[in-house]
Amino acid sequence: MKVKLIDVESNHREAEFGTCELCFSYGTVDEPVYHFEKETGEQFTIDGYWWSWGDYDELLVDNVIRFAEYIGNQDYSEDEGFDYYWLSDQIYNYNKERQAD
Numbered sequence: 287m288k289v290k291l292i293d294v295e296s297n298h299r300e301a302e303f304g305t306c307e308l309c310f311s312y313g314t315v316d317e318p319v320y321h322f323e324k325e326t327g328e329q330f331t332i333d334g335y336w337w338s339w340g341d342y343d344e345l346l347v348d349n350v351i352r353f354a355e356y357i358g359n360q361d362y363s364e365d366e367g368f369d370y371y372w373l374s375d376q377i378y379n380y381n382k383e384r385q386a387d
Contacts, residue, residue: 287362291354292329293321294347305340315342320373322357332373345370345377348384356380 297317304310318334334345347353357376366372 287364287366288325289357289360289362289368290323290325291320291350291357292323294334294350295319295321301342303340303342309340316344318344322368330368332368332370334370334373336370345374347377347380352384353377353380356383 295318297319299315299317300312301315302310302312315335320332320334321329322332323329334347336343357380360376
């Protein structure tokens with residue numbers, strides 16, 4: 287099954303980090319949301335970030351156009367679980383392939 291990356295939404299905002307006086311700070315986050323479409327026309331979204339106890343992690347893509355091309359060239363099984371971990375693996379494999387070039 288083919289999947290297309292059709293949009294990446296950026297939700298840039300100021301945020302608070304940390305959970306106590308010692309590690310508390312302010313900063314900015316992007317909170318990207320990736321929008322995909324299966325070849326069946328079904329669309330789904332995946333958050334490209336996560337929060338855990340005041341810690342923030344974001345999946346970074348250096349070139350969204352090339353990443354969209356990479357995703358479009360892959361074949362996925364019908365029962366693939368499209369979630370944050372899948373997206374993380376795809377970005378890792380994309381970066382690994384780019385470094386090999």
